[in-house]
Amino acid sequence: MQTKNKYKPVVHFTPPANWMNDPNGMVYVNGRYHLFYQYYPAAPNWGPMHWGHAVSEDLLHWEHLPVALYPDELGCIFSGSCVLDRANVSGLGSIENPPLIAVYTNHRISDHLEQQSIAYSLDYEHFEKYYGNPVIPNKGKPDFRDPKVFFNPVKNCCSLVLAAGSRVEFYSSENLKDWKKTGDFEAGIHGLGGICECPDCFPLMTEEGEKWILIISMILPPEQAGKDKDCFHRMSHITQYYVGTFDGNTFHDTECSALPLLPDYGTDNYAAVTFQNLEEKVMLGWADNWDYAAQTPTDADGFRGQMTLARQMKLVKTAQGYRLAFSFPGLDSLKASAFPLFPGDNRLHTQTFGLKTTVNGPGKITFRNSTGESVEIEVTEEEIIVDRRHGGQTGFQKDYDSDCYGINRAPRLCQNTSIMEIVFDRCILEVLADDGMTPFTVSVFPVHPYEKICVTGEISADFYQIQ
Structure with a gap:
């Protein structure tokens, strides 16, 4: 059973070679699941980030495509999301050929300035960066990244949720180019506090009607991480979720769980987000851990990092309150x-x-x-x-x-x-x-x-x- 690639997974996505972390821009278009991801193609360790790109028809077997986004004068290409602009509200395509809009963070290495930019594609493979970037500028706020776009049913437009230090911020736009802040949500009021990363916000139906889920990956304060060996504080990075409502401006934690809600209790699932343009809610995460990702054993091609399997989710009411329940699609x-x-x-x-x-x-x-x-x-x-x-x-x-x-x-x-x-x-x-x-x-x-x-x-x- 020994093989040249002893550790490279068969059906968990891995990069062609070298370093990978967060999933980005996941979207379903024309029968194919598109996965973009944080990628450094030059070495098996973190470096100036690109967006790698792959597609699949079954969420198990993936075809590698050329790198989608490269670093530019605004900085490296950090995490973000994609939205299929079916109505061409951006004016960057047409109704007949709707553009795929990537909304991402530019990170400038020299001073760590983080701003939000967009790029667009008409063939869903090659991207052109928007001349008006950044579309959400930053006057120096630290940890201002990872925009996740979603449809806003209250305002009938697009909104995005963005990590901003200890909270997440919400923005809305009529054209995917001009964004206005509408609200924010403090992560630590209920659940775990710290630096927010890779948020996601989406609705799920229950027997009692629609509920909204807010997912936030968290960097715990150093004095908390590892202090307690319980399932909530044992690691420096962990992901949590909230169940509540979205009023068109911001998310409200109406369920207020006494304990943090975790979408995964293991060591190796971080920055998980959902696919856009898909009726069911399907999540994918980075199956690794920042505390040791750069040291893990690797194979001949030097790959480092893999994604979880896709997980379809539903919201279940239990005696303890609402909980996400997951299954593996495609098996x-x-x-x-x-x-x-x-x-x-x-x-x-x-x-x-x-x-x-x-x-x-x-x-x-x-x-x-x-x-x-x-x-x-x-x-x-x-x-x-x-x-x-x-x-x-x-x-x-x-x-x-x-x-x-x-x-x-x-x-x-x-x-x-x-x-x-x-x-x-x-x-x-x-x-x-x-x-x-x-x-x-x-x-x-x-x-x-x-x-x-x-x-x-x-x-x-x-x-x-x-x-």
Whole structure:
């Protein structure tokens, strides 16, 4: 099972080579999912950012396209989003050939000035930068980045949400070129405080009507990060969400959860945002961690960084309040060939596979090899626990196998029978526990391929291969 690319995932997106981080500009157009991403094509470490570009028809297999945006006189190309301008309100295309508008942050390295700019494309591959950039200038405010455009149903125009220090700001525009600030939202009033990054804002339907979701990736204050080993404060970067309303000007946290709401409890899911121009809400995140991303093992092509699998979401009302629930789109046809695993040890012949498990009570699923490397997924009455401390290489960074980073845990949301979906792809493990409401994304770097799956306790599992 050894291959030249021991760690490069099969169905988790990776760059052609070298460094990648945040997903950007995700949009669905003419039957293809477009993924842009933070990319430094010259080395396997962070550098002057470009927008890489890839497309897919199934969210599992990706075709690389040429780099979409290069650094310019305004700076590097930081994170942002794309919107298909169907009505050509920008005047940069036509009704017959609507332009794809990229809204992104220019970051000037010399003084870290961050401003918002736009570019447009008529073939959805080659972009022309707008002559009037920046469209949202900045007079020196730090941490002013990552615009995410969305349709504003109240004003019948486009709005965007933008990270601005400890809060996010909202802007609206009639033409995608002239933007006016309409409101803001302070992240730390409820939930986690810190520096905001990569926000997203969108509606989801529930039995009680429409609710809005605000997602914010957070850089925690140094004095908070790692101080407590709970699932909220153990890392320097974490993503949270809020459930509430959008009044056309700003978001309101009407649900006011007593605890922060996390879309992922693992170490390796950051800057996750949704696809535009898609009826269902599908999210993708960077499956890595700023604390060790530049040190992780890599293969011959020097790739560093992968995306999570796409996750379709819905909003579910629980006894604890509203929670996002996730599923993996695109895997149903592969599950058709699934077969049940026996309790105890089962031989493993591939390093890219899925498990659909039914949880009737406490139990454990373990992947291991003959050298003693193992990763464990444990279900107790109170918690879901993913332990990667002994999963493989750990010495590349001091905290990687610590209790704080190596043991991923979250409180149970389902006390009765539930479904747990698991996907493992060479170096990345994704778990959607408690009917998808308790997700984990965890990297692991086995020196030798895992050879066995062991299923114990009150868990049954069906296995399917992913190619």
